[in-house]
Amino acid sequence: MKILVCISQVPDTSTKIVLKDNDTAVNTQGTTWIINPYDEWYALIRALELKESGAASDVHLITVGKADTEPVIRKALALGGDQAVRIDADSNDPYQTATYIADYAKSNGYDLVLCGKESIDYNNGTVGVMLAELLDADYIGFATNIQVEGTTATVKREIEGGEETDVVNFPVVISCQKGVAEARIPNMRGIMAARTRPLNVVTPTVVPAVTELLSYEMPPAKAGVKMVSADNMDELVELLHAEAKVI
Amino acid sequence: MSVLVLVEHTDGNIKKKSFEAVQYAAEIAQKTGSTATALVLGTIADSELENLGTYGVKKVLHVTDARLNELHARAYATALIAAAQKEDSKIIIALHDINGKAVAPRVAVKLKAGMIAGALSYPDLAKGFVIKKAVFSGKAFAFVNITSDVKVITLMANSFPLKQGEGKAAVEKLDVTFGEKDFGIKVKEVNKVTGEVSLADAELVVSGGRGMKGPENWGLIEDLAKELGAATACSRPVADAGWRPHHEHVGQTGGTVRPNLYIAVGISGAIQHLAGVNGSKVIVVINKDPEAPFFKAANYGVLGDAMEILPRLTEAVKKFKQHK
Numbered sequence: 001m002k003i004l005v006c007i008s009q010v011p012d013t014s015t016k017i018v019l020k021d022n023d024t025a026v027n028t029q030g031t032t033w034i035i036n037p038y039d040e041w042y043a044l045i046r047a048l049e050l051k052e053s054g055a056a057s058d059v060h061l062i063t064v065g066k067a068d069t070e071p072v073i074r075k076a077l078a079l080g081g082d083q084a085v086r087i088d089a090d091s092n093d094p095y096q097t098a099t100y101i102a103d104y105a106k107s108n109g110y111d112l113v114l115c116g117k118e119s120i121d122y123n124n125g126t127v128g129v130m131l132a133e134l135l136d137a138d139y140i141g142f143a144t145n146i147q148v149e150g151t152t153a154t155v156k157r158e159i160e161g162g163e164e165t166d167v168v169n170f171p172v173v174i175s176c177q178k179g180v181a182e183a184r185i186p187n188m189r190g191i192m193a194a195r196t197r198p199l200n201v202v203t204p205t206v207v208p209a210v211t212e213l214l215s216y217e218m219p220p221a222k223a224g225v226k227m228v229s230a231d232n233m234d235e236l237v238e239l240l241h242a243e244a245k246v247i
Numbered sequence: 248m249s250v251l252v253l254v255e256h257t258d259g260n261i262k263k264k265s266f267e268a269v270q271y272a273a274e275i276a277q278k279t280g281s282t283a284t285a286l287v288l289g290t291i292a293d294s295e296l297e298n299l300g301t302y303g304v305k306k307v308l309h310v311t312d313a314r315l316n317e318l319h320a321r322a323y324a325t326a327l328i329a330a331a332q333k334e335d336s337k338i339i340i341a342l343h344d345i346n347g348k349a350v351a352p353r354v355a356v357k358l359k360a361g362m363i364a365g366a367l368s369y370p371d372l373a374k375g376f377v378i379k380k381a382v383f384s385g386k387a388f389a390f391v392n393i394t395s396d397v398k399v400i401t402l403m404a405n406s407f408p409l410k411q412g413e414g415k416a417a418v419e420k421l422d423v424t425f426g427e428k429d430f431g432i433k434v435k436e437v438n439k440v441t442g443e444v445s446l447a448d449a450e451l452v453v454s455g456g457r458g459m460k461g462p463e464n465w466g467l468i469e470d471l472a473k474e475l476g477a478a479t480a481c482s483r484p485v486a487d488a489g490w491r492p493h494h495e496h497v498g499q500t501g502g503t504v505r506p507n508l509y510i511a512v513g514i515s516g517a518i519q520h521l522a523g524v525n526g527s528k529v530i531v532v533i534n535k536d537p538e539a540p541f542f543k544a545a546n547y548g549v550l551g552d553a554m555e556i557l558p559r560l561t562e563a564v565k566k567f568k569q570h571k
Contacts, residue, residue, distance in 0.1 A: 013499045013519045017386045026387075037500045094364075095356065120384050120499055124364040129320075129352035138431050139320060141349050154435070158494070159318060160345050161257065162439035168432045178493045178501075210361030210395040214377060217388040219525055225532070225542050230551030233563035236531070239547060241567065244529045246508040247451070247475065 001056045001148065001170070003047045004105055005081065006115035006127065007063045008036040009072040013120065017218070024215050033069075035076050038116025041183040042176035046146055047114050048080040049181060055148045056112075058082050062104060064097045066090050070199065077194035078186040085200045092122075093209035098130035100204040105135060111170035112153065117142055117177040125175070132173040140166055144179030250276040250283045251336035253327060254299065254307075255346055258316075259291045264342055264404035264448060266302050266411075271402050272340045273303025274369060279338070284308060285416070286330045288315035288323060293418050300416035302409070308333070308421040314430060317437070320349035322429035327354050329423045336397075343401035344447065351401045361393035365403045384499040384522040404448055405505045446495065449478035452506045452527075454497060456482040456520075458513020458534060458553055462490035467557040468512060474564045480504065482514045498523040513553045516541025533557070 011017075012032040020027040035044070050056040061084040063073050073084050087100040105113060113135070118125035125141075132139035144163065145156035151170045156163060158177070186194075228236045240247045252272035254265045269285055276283040283304045287296055289312070296307045310326050327350065331339055339354055341347035343365040355362040367388070368379035375392040378400065382389045446452065453472040455465065465479075472479045479495060486496035497504050499522040509527035513534060514520060521544055524530065532545035535552050542548045549556055 011383070013522075015383075015386075016518065017383050019387070094352070094362065098352075098356070122382050122389075123380075123384055123503075125348050126352040126355075126362060126364050129349060130356050133324075133353040133356040136428075138428075139349065139353075140432065141320075142345060158345060159437070160255070161445055162437065164317075164434055164438065165436040166432045167435055178496070210355075210359070210393065211363070212392045212394060214374070214390045214392055216382070217379070217390070219385070219388065222530075222544055222546065225545045225548040227548045227550065230549050230556050230559075233549075233556065233559040234566065236547060236549065236560065237563045237567045240508065240529070240531070244508070244546065246529045247564075247567075 001111045002058045002109060003050060003056050003060070003112045003114060004108070004110040005039070005044050005047045005059065005061050006101060006113065007039050007044070007061050007073060007076050008116070008119040009033050009063065009065055009069045010036045010119055010121040013037070019216050019218065023217065026216065033072050035072055036116050036119045038118065038177060040076065040079070042178065042180040043114035043116050044076060044079055044081070045181035045184055046176060050148055051080070060085065060108070062087065062101055064089055064091050064100050073199060074194050075186070077197050077199070078191040079184060080190065081197070083198040083200065085202055087202050087204050089204050089206070091209070092213055093211050094124050094126040095130060096207055096209050098127045098134055099207045101127070102131050102134035103204060104202060105131070111151070112148070113171070113173040115173070115175050117175045128173050128175045135171060135173070137171040137173055138168050139173045140168060141175045143174050143176050146174060146176070146180055248281040249334040249336045250279070250281060250338045250340065251327070251331050251334055252283060252285050252304070253323070253341040253347065253350065254285045254287045255342060256287065256289070256291050256295070259295060261295055261299070263409070264344070266409055267404060267407055268340055268342050268402050269299055269302040269304055270409060271369070271407060275338060275340075278369065278372060282306070284330070284334045284336070286310070286327060286421075288326055289313060290316055296418045297415045300414035301411045303412070303414070304416050307416045307418045309418055310421050310423050312423070312425070317434055318346050318349065319430050319432065320353065321431065322425050323350040324353040324357065325425055325429050326421070326423045328357055330421060331358065333421065339397070339399045341401050343403045347401045351399050355399040358397045358399070359395060360397035360399045361395040362399040362401070363391055363393060364401050366400045367403055367406050381526065385503060385525045386522050403505065405450065405507070444476065444478040446478045446480055446497070446502060446504060449504065449506050451475050451477035451508045452480050452504055453477045453510045453512065454480035454482070454514060455485060455512045456514030457484050459485070464554065465491070467554065471510070471557055471561045471564065474561050474568070482520050511541055512557065514541055515539045516544060
């Protein structure tokens with residue numbers, strides 16, 4: 001069984017967003033880049049577990065980005081994975097990104113494609129589903145447990161108002177969240193090994209974007225906190241009712 | 248030309264957030280000089296469907312296949328495409344929830360449409376088709392333009408207040424031919440949580456952090472939540488310590504909430520946590536540390552010991568409800 005893990009590079013969770021160029025771009029000077037937490041903690045680690053248990057033969061990693069994303073994909077390789085591919089494109093359009101990954105995946109015959117439930121930068125959560133559609137594969141979102149047997153996966157996933165367990169045939173794209181695996185820390189052996197694992201660069205057949213990000217805006221500053229005495233919760237309730245109108 | 252909106256229901260009862268989506272679709276139809284049509288899947292009474300007219304749709308297409316009572320995303324997408332073809336829809340709207348997120352991107356690919364995930368505004372037509380959405384988990388907003396002819400939008404729930412009007416929608420059955428792959432995923436077991444308020448859709452949320460000292464004190468959070476009819480949530484350290492289930496974790500690597508009221512108890516307000524909650528309309532912070540950064544993001548603050556304040560607040564809410 002061959003697994004492809006989609007890796008996205010995102011700013012570290014502690015990053016304070018600062019805009020530049022008339023709010024048309026984010027100032028990334030000094031930004032620490034990390035592997036998207038959902039991709040790393042759950043999708044990648046589960047893939048590695050499946051390889052360690054003998055269920056998977058190959059674990060390949062893929063990212064779409066320019067050369068400056070290589071340190072992050074190397075970081076992913078330090079956790080594990082046989083090889084990585086970087087699609088050499090600067091895409092901010094989910095359809096474009098999904099198409100590039102699909103084009104590569106089609107020619108390499110993966111049984112299982114794992115990704116995080118969303119990336120914490122643009123919060124779309126669309127690339128995995130688009131990828132499934134492009135591969136004519138099933139998609140299971142928000143997985144919390146993935147077991148594999150033969151050519152099927154049994155997946156526990158979050159649904160509206162609860163959870164369900166599904167059985168699905170390969171090939172399938174699964175988006176992962178908490179529960180799928182436990183985060184790991186790369187060890188020195190992995191970091192050394194990552195240097196020698198192949199990282200291939202592929203030039204994509206360009207498809208046009210169907211969306212464009214025009215500008216950004218920061219959330220409005222809060223007007224300031226109104227303090228209420230700990231002895232007067234009646235006043236707080238009254239404020240929430242009469243002033244804030246939320247209860 | 249029309250605007251098509253996918254409507255969700257639970258056992259035949261249309262969800263409030265779907266009324267929001269219908270109203271949103273009707274408003275866009277008006278702005279673009281067309282009409283809005285709703286698509287409803289599975290078992291549901293005609294009276295419920297006609298009622299969608301009060302939120303501005305003239306017509307409801309109903310696919311009655313009972314297999315659609317459960318989420319089968321490929322089948323949902325097939326139905327949406329069939330409805331879009333029938334209605335000549337150029338704008339397709341779903342909710343930015345677990346169902347919509349699984350369906351809308353498929354429809355977008357099939358129709359070669361650009362998609363906005365998690366819309367917070369109506370499209371600005373003067374600038375093209377520009378919609379506001381949250382990015383960096385709520386630390387900022389982005390304005391994204393769809394450049395393709397067909398447009399797909401998932402709407403963030405609780406973004407627009409509901410205004411019910413008059414009207415009765417015409418209900419029409421829609422026959423859809425499904426393929427084998429549309430039901431390729433076999434559902435083995437379903438566990439629906441009943442009675443609890445779902446966190447993602449909650450209008451009121453009571454959330455606890457490390458300041459609650461231990462899971463044994465969560466009764467105080469639950470009492471307040473129950474009195475308010477609120478959902479309960481927690482910060483990441485609390486979920487990591489196993490005090491509360493993981494699905495309650497709110498923050499940049501957990502869930503995002505957008506309630507009308509978020510009450511944060513014993514949570515310091517790290518940037519990752521604020522990212523998950525700053526879409527809340529009103530924030531109340533209860534903390535014994537006057538330096539807690541959360542106070543800066545709050546509308547109302549109470550300084551003091553949560554163990555003493557929570558029972559008082561619960562009592563005050565109870566009193567308020569009795570006199571209302």
